[in-house]
Amino acid sequence: MSLAEIERYDPECVSCVGERAVVVGGSIAGLATARVLADAFETVVVLERDPLSDEPAARDGAPQTRHPHVMLEAGRATLEDLFPGFCEHILAEGGLMIDFSTDIKEYNRGGFLADARERYPTYCASRALFEHVIRQQLDSVENVELRGGRQVTGYLADADASAVTGVRVRNGDTEATLTADLVVDATGRTSQTPRWLEAHGYDAVPVDEVTIDVSYRSLRLERPPDDRRMRMVAPAAPRTRGAALIPIEDDRWEVIVQGIHGDDPPTDRENLIEYTEQLPVPTIANLMKRRSWTSDEIRQYPYPASLRRRYEALSEFPEGLVVMGDAIASFNPIYGQGMSVAVLEAVCLHHALAAGGLDAIGNRFFDRSEGVVDNVWNIVVGGDFNYPETTGPQPTGAGLTNWYMDRLVRRAQSDPALSEAFARVTRLEEPPTTLLEPGIAWRVLRPATSQLSLRSLGRRTISALS
Ligand SMILES: Cc1cc2nc3c(=O)[nH]c(=O)nc-3n(C[C@H](O)[C@H](O)[C@H](O)COP(=O)(O)OP(=O)(O)OC[C@H]3O[C@@H](n4cnc5c(N)ncnc54)[C@H](O)[C@@H]3O)c2cc1C
Structure with a gap:
């Protein structure tokens, strides 16, 4: 699901469902999740193993924070919904607003993509600055408490492990427990939830x-x-x-x-x-x-490797637990999608809580967020199969999708309509299926192809991309 398909954040639609939620991990997924949980719990505690600085700073717990991060439109718009004034805040802290159509040039498959006809603001800053601004804005939400230097060492559970009831947390030399109505695992790619589930009798989480x-x-x-x-x-x-x-x-x-x-x-x-x-x-x-x-x-x-944990495939999952962000799926970062996917998932959690409170929250959340991950997995990770060295399960129809995308991108070098349509999909604003709308598909498939094969190619590509 892209920005255009997802129900946007609406604080009015949620009521209080519990006393305390604990978010493990204070990176982008954890911070965005804490914002939506603040509408549904009396208190939200974010536990992050790194010390939290008052200044923009890269962190050892998320070593990618030392590397450049691009904020796509879906992430920017959602963060602006969650934290009104986010973009102004980025600019006030020294970040830049540049124009997508004139300042950015993308070379892709043998040429530069044509300049888009529309002006389009894009916000640029270091990853440390993006995170710093989100943290500052979250800090001003009254019922959220950010605790740095806290390593979560395990979950608390009821007798038959059918529900997670809190966490064990280490602070320096002391270890304590913290009970919660909901625990959110936002610990990134190295998440320990799969191991915990197996140790407590659940099925192994299928992994791609x-x-x-x-x-x-x-x-x-x-x-x-x-x-x-x-x-x-x-x-x-x-x-x-x-x-x-x-x-x-x-x-x-x-x-x-x-x-x-x-x-x-x-x-x-x-x-x-x-x-x-x-x-x-x-x-x-x-x-x-x-x-x-x-x-x-x-x-x-x-x-x-890109990694996708298919929690949605589990028939049983404990109550009181949700997994978010890179802990579910971490993508080849070259196309810069991870932060945007994480904040879109936070909005899925917000609507899952609004629709059914805490009842089976894990399963309902995984069902809602599956489409957000699918979008990126199919196009970006599927695109990696253009290299014969790439190994792993290919997304359905990857060969045909890649053939179509290759042709689209080459045409987009001289066709602004295609270049705009492509950018809207890669910025996660619009679903990949928009690239099959007749006005776009015709521009992609038109040259040197007979009417008959055009129709059959169109049909096969639609089933692969949808
Ligand atoms: C090289 C690279 C470049 C990237 N470039 C981009 C880009 O351009 N654009 C983009 O959108 N995305 C990019 N990404 C992806 C992006 O960094 C992540 O998707 C994003 O940070 C969201 O991840 P997360 O919050 O789920 O997990 P992470 O960012 O990995 O954070 C997990 C957090 O959990 C904490 N933690 C872990 N275990 C514990 C524990 N037991 N107790 C307490 N805390 C714990 C960690 O310290 C960390 O802060 C890139 C990734 C990489 C690797």
């Missing part, structure tokens, strides 16, 4: 794992204040290298260089520039050569 073996290198460059260029050169099969240039606060650009399936970017400056020079667009390597580097190190992040 799709290898991509992405290596990230990132660094910062000095940026002239009025230069707001953003450039994206995504890896596209058979090219295994990519890079992006993103303007952020403090007159900096963040640069990411990515290599996939073992084509790891070097970790020293000279060789990294040489590697980046081999991309089809020279801008990023040129800026790496000419601009001062403001980061003292080249940061690294290995990302082996």
Whole structure:
């Protein structure tokens, strides 16, 4: 489900369903979830193992916070719903608003996508700043308490483990328990919930794992204040290298260089520039050569595989427990979808609570949020099967979807209508099925294809994408 399909946040639709909710993990999923739970519980406690700073700061508990993060429209709009003034706050803290149609150029499959005809604001900041602003805004919600330096070590449960009733939490050398009507696991990819479930007699959570073996290198460059260029050169099969240039606060650009399936970017400056020079667009390597580097190190992040835990497939799941964000699904980060998916899921939880309170909340939430994950999994993770080295369960119809997307993107290099439609889907504003609407499908399929095969291709593609 995209932004256009999801019911938006409406604080009026929820009433109080319990005394205390505990959110484990104070990153994007945890913070957005705490906001929606504040409408439904007398108190909400967020337990985060990292110390929480009053300043924007990268954190060891979420090491990706040291790397560039793009905020897609679905995430931005939802955060603005949850935290009115979010965008103004980002700007007030030094973030930038750039125009998607003129400041951003995306090179994809042999050319730049055509400039969109509409102006479209896009907000840019470091990941640490995005998180800092969300945390500040959550801090002003009266019944939410953010506790840093708290490591959750396990769940409390009733005698037959049919309900989770709280958590065990370590604070330095002391361990205590905290009871709750609802516990939310927002601990990211390394979530321990699957292990806990199995240890307590539940079925193993089915997992889809799709290898991509992405290596990230990132660094910062000095940026002239009025230069707001953003450039994206995504890896596209058979090219295994990519890079992006993103303007952020403090007159900096963040640069990411990515290599996939073992084509790891070097970790020293000279060789990294040489590697980046081999991309089809020279801008990023040129800026790496000419601009001062403001980061003292080249940061690294290995990302082996996209991972999807299919909680929706479990017939039994404990009461009083929900799992959110990367703990459910973590995607190849090259397309920057994770934060947006996490906040859309928080809105799914909000509506699940509004519709049925705490009764079977886990199962009802997984059913609602499945579509949010599907959207990204099918297009982004499915797209990784363009590389023959990618292994794992292919989303249904991945071959045909990839064929269609490849053709669409190539046409989008000279067709602004296609480039806009593609951007609305990748920003998670519109569902992928909009790319099959007759006006779009015709532009994609038109050239050099007979009427007959056009009709049958259209039919087969619709069933693969829907
Ligand atoms: C290299 C990289 C680049 C990315 N780029 C983008 C991007 O451009 N755009 C985008 O939208 N997304 C991006 N993502 C994804 C994004 O970072 C995540 O989707 C997002 O942070 C939401 O994740 P989360 O909150 O579910 O989990 P995480 O961010 O992983 O946070 C989990 C939190 O739980 C805490 N925790 C864990 N265990 C415990 C415990 N036992 N007790 C207490 N606390 C605990 C951790 O300290 C951490 O703070 C990227 C990811 C990576 C790896």
